[in-house]
Amino acid sequence: MELGFGERDFTACCGSKKFAEEMSRAGPFTSLEQALEASRDIWFNKVDINGWLEAFAAHPQIGETPSVNEKNETSAKWSKGEQSIALATASNCSLQELSEWNSWYKQKFGFVFLTCASGKSSAEILGELKKRFSNRLIVELEIAAQEQMKITELRLVKLFDARDSRTPHAIN
């Protein structure tokens, strides 16, 4: 079965316009595995530095709930889900500390601190942020690109799950 996704679906997985365009062009995908493979190739080999920064900028700051006015509702909803453990384990105090470290990180590197937050507590995220803060810019760029890829992969899985649950009786 081949059910196509639109650019808006792929933008919810990764906020780079170029990524979404190339995924649309590469599809339709006959399987999740095929989409994952294409997404890795596109993200690491076809999206340029401006696309990377565009994708990073599409994330809310870790510890902050995305606003309802986010450009991409699906992305905002998924982001909230990915941060659910962090938010559930955070006190006002640790959220404040997270917010301060986030600001310092952004000031130092020029982009938001990015980590695949799924399953991580706020303390774990804060520890990771503090540790990564001393890295060189080029190292953080590489880590951020890899974390973005993990987030994209998890979201592609959700995209395919949602499609499959909408078409339970489809025949290949």
Place this chain on the structure above:
Amino acid sequence: MELGFGERDFTACCGSKKFAEEMSRAGPFTSLEQALEASRDIWFNKVDINGWLEAFAAHPQIGETPSVNEKNETSAKWSKGEQSIALATASNCSLQELSEWNSWYKQKFGFVFLTCASGKSSAEILGELKKRFSNRLIVELEIAAQEQMKITELRLVKLFDARDSRTPHAIN
């Protein structure tokens, strides 16, 4: 002896505004070595990704003579000097090929191909460009940052040389 340089002088060495501001703040320098050390620390540890891209964008495309309308005349003059061997060894044909590869490079990575051109022939530069074109984005970002640092160092030497030749009888 301590003779200060202005932000405009440092912008001619490296086109990142943040770099020039931090160098001004770190100075005045009592020696070239002190300035070189500060410049490395600032470029690799204090300038963010936007500053790197700003510095890369301040370079003319390799093989192209900087226009007289360049924002920074000193930078344009030095750039012409650095490319003098490349330009002297280039035929119209190789300049055309260099121009095409430059476009493909910029399209792939999102920033101009950067190499410390001093002493390199056009054939050497073209060979380097073709070889680096297949690199991953993160690898090219790191090489570009290092090449920018080499260019900055050469230009700081010129800056100090020019200062010393203006004050031949100064006493420390």
